[in-house]
Amino acid sequence: MRNDRTEAKGRAGAEEKYMRKRSGRGMKSRGVGGIVVMTALVLAAVSLFAGTAMGQDSLSAQEIEAYYQEKERALVAQAREFLNKEGFADSGVMLTRILDADGSREYTLTVHHGKIDRMCMEDRELLMAELEKMVFEDEDCNFKHEFFINQ
DSSP states (O other), rough: OOOHHHHHHEEEEEEEEHHHHHHHHHHHHHHHHHHHHHHHHHHHHHHHHHHHHHHHHHHHHHHHHHHHHHHHHHHHHHHHHHHHHHHHHTTTEEEEEEEEHHHHHHHEEEEOHHHHHTHHHHHHHHHHHHHTOOOOOOEEEEEEEOOOOOO
8 A cells, every 4th residue: 555655656746847847848948939929929019009109190180181171161151151141142152272281271262142243342342351250260271262253
């Protein structure tokens, strides 16, 4: 009976020594491989982060464009509403923009209506003075207003 226990202890001890050696060897071999894997993971994380940051820049540009488009629509709607109240229903209202390389914007609001064509210069100037108040505040935007006179 004693031999069975001693033999079992001997096998358990041998297995334990083997497992320690094996795990020790594994750690050594994993050390180099682990560095490679860790480096690959770090590079993947950096690439993902850089891609996300670049995507946010693009998204910001899209958000900026959406902001200006909403402001432009509101300005045209405001001009049409004003002209309708002043008796110039169905006026042609066109807003054009020029986007400069530095990001600044040049807007021209052009208005056309047959009644405006037939107005005296003084009345046109008064109407223009009211239209020129219609801008949206932005330091990078300049506005010009004009009538399209068809004569």
